Amino acid sequence: xxxxxPTRTRLGFTLVGWLVGLLIFFPILWTVLTSFKSEGxxxxxxxxxxxxxxxxxxxxxxxxxxxYFKHFMNSVVISVGSTLLGLLIAIPAxxxxxxxxxxxxxDVLLWMLSTKMLPAVGVLVPIYLLFRDTxxxxxxxxxxxVLTMSNLPIIVxxxxxxxxEIPGDILEAARMDGASLAKEIVYVLTPMAVPGIASxxxxxxxxxxxxxxxxxxLTAAKAAPLTAFIASYSSPEGLFWAKLSAASTLAxxxxxxxxxxxxxxxxxxxxxxxxx
Amino acid sequence: MATLQTRASARLMMTPAVVLLLLWMAxxxxxxxxxSMLRYxxxxxxxxxxxxxxxxxxxxxxxAFFAGLLNTLLLVGGVLAxxxxxxxxxxxxxxxxxxxxxxxxxxxxxxxxxxxTVSALVWKNMLMHxxxxxxxxLARTFxxxxxxxxxxxxxxxxxxxxxxxxLPFATLILLTALQSLDSEQKEAAEMDGAGALSRFIYxxxxxxxxxxxxxxxxxxxxxxxxxxxxxxxxxxxPGVQTTTVTYLVYVQALLQFDVGGASAxxxxxxxxxxxxAIFLVRxxxxxxx
Amino acid sequence: MGEIRLEKVHKAFGTTVVIPEIDLEIADxxxxxxxGPSGCGKSTLLxxxxxxEDTTSGRILIDxxxxxxxxxxxxxxxxxxxxxxxxxHMSVYNNIAFPLKMAGADKSVIEEKVRNAARxxxxxxxxxxxxxxxxxxxxxxxxxxxxxxxEPKAFLFDEPLSNLDAALRGAMRLEISELHHQLHTTMIxxxxxxxxxxxxxxxxxxxxxGRIEQVGSPLELYRSPRNxxxxxxxxxxxxxxxxxxxxxxxxxxxxxxxxxxxxxxxGDGYWxxxxxxxEHLGSDTFLHVDVDGLxxxxxxxxxxxxxxxxxxxxxxxxxxxxxxxxDKGEAFS
Numbered sequence: 001x002x003x004x005x006p007t008r009t010r011l012g013f014t015l016v017g018w019l020v021g022l023l024i025f026f027p028i029l030w031t032v033l034t035s036f037k038s039e040g041x042x043x044x045x046x047x048x049x050x051x052x053x054x055x056x057x058x059x060x061x062x063x064x065x066x067x068y069f070k071h072f073m074n075s076v077v078i079s080v081g082s083t084l085l086g087l088l089i090a091i092p093a094x095x096x097x098x099x100x101x102x103x104x105x106x107d108v109l110l111w112m113l114s115t116k117m118l119p120a121v122g123v124l125v126p127i128y129l130l131f132r133d134t135x136x137x138x139x140x141x142x143x144x145x146v147l148t149m150s151n152l153p154i155i156v157x158x159x160x161x162x163x164x165e166i167p168g169d170i171l172e173a174a175r176m177d178g179a180s181l182a183k184e185i186v187y188v189l190t191p192m193a194v195p196g197i198a199s200x201x202x203x204x205x206x207x208x209x210x211x212x213x214x215x216x217x218l219t220a221a222k223a224a225p226l227t228a229f230i231a232s233y234s235s236p237e238g239l240f241w242a243k244l245s246a247a248s249t250l251a252x253x254x255x256x257x258x259x260x261x262x263x264x265x266x267x268x269x270x271x272x273x274x275x276x
Numbered sequence: 277m278a279t280l281q282t283r284a285s286a287r288l289m290m291t292p293a294v295v296l297l298l299l300w301m302a303x304x305x306x307x308x309x310x311x312s313m314l315r316y317x318x319x320x321x322x323x324x325x326x327x328x329x330x331x332x333x334x335x336x337x338x339x340a341f342f343a344g345l346l347n348t349l350l351l352v353g354g355v356l357a358x359x360x361x362x363x364x365x366x367x368x369x370x371x372x373x374x375x376x377x378x379x380x381x382x383x384x385x386x387x388x389x390x391x392x393t394v395s396a397l398v399w400k401n402m403l404m405h406x407x408x409x410x411x412x413x414l415a416r417t418f419x420x421x422x423x424x425x426x427x428x429x430x431x432x433x434x435x436x437x438x439x440x441x442x443l444p445f446a447t448l449i450l451l452t453a454l455q456s457l458d459s460e461q462k463e464a465a466e467m468d469g470a471g472a473l474s475r476f477i478y479x480x481x482x483x484x485x486x487x488x489x490x491x492x493x494x495x496x497x498x499x500x501x502x503x504x505x506x507x508x509x510x511x512x513x514p515g516v517q518t519t520t521v522t523y524l525v526y527v528q529a530l531l532q533f534d535v536g537g538a539s540a541x542x543x544x545x546x547x548x549x550x551x552x553a554i555f556l557v558r559x560x561x562x563x564x565x
Numbered sequence: 566m567g568e569i570r571l572e573k574v575h576k577a578f579g580t581t582v583v584i585p586e587i588d589l590e591i592a593d594x595x596x597x598x599x600x601g602p603s604g605c606g607k608s609t610l611l612x613x614x615x616x617x618e619d620t621t622s623g624r625i626l627i628d629x630x631x632x633x634x635x636x637x638x639x640x641x642x643x644x645x646x647x648x649x650x651x652x653x654h655m656s657v658y659n660n661i662a663f664p665l666k667m668a669g670a671d672k673s674v675i676e677e678k679v680r681n682a683a684r685x686x687x688x689x690x691x692x693x694x695x696x697x698x699x700x701x702x703x704x705x706x707x708x709x710x711x712x713x714x715x716e717p718k719a720f721l722f723d724e725p726l727s728n729l730d731a732a733l734r735g736a737m738r739l740e741i742s743e744l745h746h747q748l749h750t751t752m753i754x755x756x757x758x759x760x761x762x763x764x765x766x767x768x769x770x771x772x773x774x775g776r777i778e779q780v781g782s783p784l785e786l787y788r789s790p791r792n793x794x795x796x797x798x799x800x801x802x803x804x805x806x807x808x809x810x811x812x813x814x815x816x817x818x819x820x821x822x823x824x825x826x827x828x829x830x831x832g833d834g835y836w837x838x839x840x841x842x843x844e845h846l847g848s849d850t851f852l853h854v855d856v857d858g859l860x861x862x863x864x865x866x867x868x869x870x871x872x873x874x875x876x877x878x879x880x881x882x883x884x885x886x887x888x889x890x891x892d893k894g895e896a897f898s
Binding site for chain 3: 167169170172173174175176178187191
Binding site: 010011013014016017018020021022024025027028030031034042043045046047089090092093095096097099100102106108110112113114115116117118119120121122123124125126127128129130149150152153156181206209210212213216217226227228230231233234241244245248251252255256258259260263266267270271275 | 282283285286287289290292293294296297300301303304305307308311366369370372373374375376377379380381382383384385386387388389390391392393394395397398399401402403408410413417440443444445448449452453486487490494497500501503504507508509521522525526529530535538539541542543545546548549550552553556557560561
């Protein structure tokens, strides 16, 4: 099936591929480089690419001056918390829809999907007022709840598409073998579904980590995750490029790594199984 | 495939998800609908009164709304054109065998994982700054006048930033679709005497058509809600040049405290999004059987 | 013990009736095969017995006890699935041990029973492997092993050999028959392959569109099929059917003759025809003959017969082996 490709063609594609790849990746690379510069070097003309005085002082300063760690922890708690909560609600639902489908299952799934398409501004006002009146504004709990609900449809969908790939035969075999519903889920379904659950977890942590509508509108100093914290650099502090870069690098690095690991699942999750 | 017993437990297991989503969707939406019929400003508490469709009239006849609608369309259209067009080219490129392909792939999809506030600020300050930005330096190096991006072409600047974020998404999905094409089909076409270009037009493109549709629809849903990128770069300005419908609702609600007006705007946004959502849900539903 | 009785069992999915109403008795230690074309309801019937589907109406009795509403695991039956349905994340040992663990058996008992089953099925060397590392035939044996350790009242097989290649299928057929002799347990076996039915069954149940067409031993069905459907389904190659004047001569709407019940001659005979395709299998030769006025008729001949394409041949049906059917397709008795 495979034919050998002339080396010259291959080299040509290599050159173009790397050129385009580096171009697209450049803003991230530039941010990382700038984070190791002094503020003066950061805005120097002509720009300094590699041969400058490398320094880690921005990282120290970002942390000491602005409670960076607190916001980082907010991001962790909110993204991981909302994802786990979502999984807890979604696993039983996805199980039911995948293995005991009824005529209405499809409609329920599509309805869930349609809630994800509801633009957030459509419910901004009541959610804001409800949060204000119940003291949930600027709290981790409030934000976790909102992100759980806003990502729940995606979690259900991803799990559903994974569960559907587990042959129903195997679950029936377990039933014949005398496993109760609980044992069936614990001993048979869950071990087989672990890869799917893991990638659902990863993708949703990514989505929740980068969510930037609710986090910006419902938090202030206390519960602000990194998205909202970085936004505070939009005002005068944005002039401190090296510090902005250091804060940004810290904010995107963990999720970038997770993202690279889950790139395959991303396609399935974000297209609701329409492209595999 | 199921017996009565499993069906009963299935219903029980679906209940939490269904009830919670129903609450999350129906209650706030009903409240928005209700507020949109009120004269209700947070700065004048206790003065709420029934206003009928007055808020809608104000919102829809506000010149800012028309600007917002136009900006929204330009933003969505611009980003779609760049990311889908670029995505097809990128997918074709990444589908070719070359050295370090895996690494390049990782670099190309990276922007998608960058949080919107970070990408907006990095682009605005470090790349597009009219004096110290990298683009300005590049322009001067080639003897050109540096562009004041956010001054002269604010909407286009935002389109560029958002496109950079969504190009990886389109690339990744189109690449996946491309790689699922049966290589025997391409070989059969080659045996039939089709050249590279005809193979692309008659075999590859039709095969990708569905994936392209999916990308267009999903991006549209997300792009209609672009918010953070505007907030941290232009605040909707200068004037209303970068105010979208989403941003306009935010301004009315949380800056002008006009609950009634913002609610009316929110409903308008819902209606706009639903027009796209209907097509998307249908497409996905077809795929479900 | 494993005596199974179906009384007026009826199954419908919504308004679609899959099984109109069936009565059937399966004796203890009997090897029963449900056979029929795909979509005839044979798998559904098996799943009703297993308890994997609800019965719409009617009763299922096992050893005289009404099991209609009982959960699958509580019926004392084991099932081997078409896909084998092995647990991919467990070793062969744990796959076979799973039903015993679920029943809360002692560790030492489990160990002994699993080892024993593995020995019977030649799986001893593979107990630590995962199903993914086994060949098709080995997976099949693991599935059977999982079924036998429970010492069920009856085994249910749902097209267990359809995923194997032809050679392996033949071998597994023998193994399952052998197993039946060793275990002395009732077996219900579903297949669409009439050869499997003929070679393995004590009793064959021929199903068509959810109805039982005929029940009987393999030779009974072969010798005296009750109607056109059974006549055409049992036997390979298929029985030849002839309608029109030739049938009317014998007072029937349709007559049927099996290929092996036609005598061949190059000199003279009852029907004259031209040889079309001749399939030489070595032991037999199947001749597809174009008979004047009748169309194509298949005849079985000696393995090394020298007839070629286009040659003239005469066919004479053995009078007492001709089956006669009325205009409703029922056999005259």
